[in-house]
Amino acid sequence: MRLLFEVTGVVHAPLEDVRARMFADVGESGSHRLVDRDQGVIAYWGDWWYRGEDSLHPHPEGALVRHRVYNIARQGNWAPYLANKLFLGYRARLEASMRERVRQLEG
Template sequence: MRLLFEVTGVVRRPLEVVRERMFADAGESGSHRLVDREQGVIAYWGDWWYHGEDSLHPHPDGALIRHRVYNIARQGNWAPYLANKLFIGYRARLEDTMRARVRDLEAQS
């Protein structure tokens, strides 16, 4: 597994409140998904190259959410770069998505 991207965000709410909200609609583990409420991890992957992982950690201001994207291709691990147009703009989209997630988690009552 090769880490390609990592973005984080701090939710200014108690860790247990964020955990409850984050896992409210996470579903259960399956063939392409791991849901570990105790460890605060939701991971999902495709059949070819993609592995995404969200993890929850304590933070002095509340809860830290970390999203990581890995390349898990066993062969042709260079191909995801071509298939995703060299990932141009990808990090910016991840950062925008993280900001929106933090806003949503903070806004829920």
């Protein structure tokens, strides 16, 4: 498993409020999803290369939300780069998505 991207955002709200909002409608763990409310982690993955993890951490200003994208390809781990056009613009989309997520979690 190779970390490709990591983005973070600070939610200016109490950690437990953010935890309740973050886990409100994620459901339970399944064949392509891990939901660990105690550890503050939601992970989801595909059949080939992608694993995304969202985690929640204490922060002096409220709660830190971290999103990580991993390459989990067992063979041809170079192929996701080609399939995703070398990930051009991917980080910018992740950062924009994180800003929106923080806005939503602040309620």
